[in-house]
Amino acid sequence: MKKTGILNRRLAGELAGLGHGDGVLVCDVGMPVPDGPRVVDLAFRAGVPSFADVLDGLLAELVVEGATGAAEVREANPGAARLLAALPALELVPHERLKELSAGARLVVRTGEARPYANVLLRCGVFF
Template structure:
C-alpha cells in the first residue's frame, strides 16, 4: 500500500499515464464531462471532496506548465479564483470555451464541488 500521496488507485494510475502536454480537467460537480477523456469521478456528496482539496493533491503530484480557467470564476467564485492565482501561465477564456477545450483533455477529475466555475484545465509539464 502507498504510504502517502494520492491513494485512489484509479486516479493514481491515470496520473502515472500522463505525459508532457497532456491535459487534466479538474472540475466541479456541475461541469459537463466530455466524451472521450478518461474520467475519475471523486464526487461523493455536494462539496465533498472540494475543488481545493483535489487541486491541492493533484498539484503535489503533477508537474504543471500551464493552466486554463473560465474568466467567470473571478467574479462568481473568488475563493476558487484565489486557488488558481499561482498556477503557471494561467490564462482565462469564457466558460463555453473551457467546455470546448476540455474535450481535448486526457483525464477528467470530477470533484464534489458545489460552487460555480470551480474548473481548471491543467497542462502537464516535465520534471527536467
Template sequence: MKKHGILNRHLSGALAALGHGDGVLVCDAGMPIPDGPRVVDLAFRAGVPSFAEVLDGLLAELVVEGATAATEVRDANPAAAELLDGHFPTLALVPHERLKELSAGARLVVRTGEARPYANVLLRCGVFF
C-alpha cells in the first residue's frame, strides 16, 4: 500500500501511464467530458474535492511543460485564475469553447467536485530529464 502521494488507485495508475506531450484535463463538475479520454471522476459533493486540492496533488506528481485554460476564468472565477497564474507563469488562454474542443485530445480527464465556473485547465505533460 502506498503511504503518500495520490492514493486513488485509478488515478495513480492513469498518471503512471502518461507520457511526454499527453494532455490531462483537470475540470470542474460542470465541464462536459468528451468521449475518448480515460476519466477519473473524483467528484463527491459540490465543492469536494476542490479544483485547487486536486490540481495541487497532480502537480506534486506530474512534470508539466504547459497549461491552457479558458479566457473567461479571469472575470468569472478570479480565485481559480490566481491559482492558475501562480502555478503557470506562461498560462495559455483560449475561449472556453476552444478549451472544450482541445479537451477531446486529452489522454486523461480528472473531474473534481468544484462548483465554481471555469475551474478547468488542460495540462501538457513534460519529462523529468
C-alpha cells in the first residue's frame, strides 16, 4: 500500500500511464466532460474535493510544461486565477475554446469544486 502521494488507485494508475505531451483536464463539477478521455471522477459533494487540493496533489506528481485555462476565471473566480497564475507557460483562452481543447485530453480529473471556471488543461512534460 502506498503511504504518500495520490492514494486513489484509479487516479494513480492513470497518472502512471501518461507521457510527454499528454493532456490532463482538471475540472469543476460544472465542466462538460468530453467523450473520449478517460475520466477519474473524484467529486463527492459540492466543494469536496476542492480544485485547489486536487491540483496541488497532481502537481506534486506530474511534470507540467504548460497549462491552459479559461480567461473568464480572472473575474469570476480570483482564487482559482491565483492558482493558475503559478503554472508554467499558462495560456488563457475563452471558456468555449477550453471546452474544445479538452476533447483532446488523455485524462479528465473531475473535482467537487462548485465555483465557476475552476478548470485547467495541463500538458505533461518530462523530468529530464
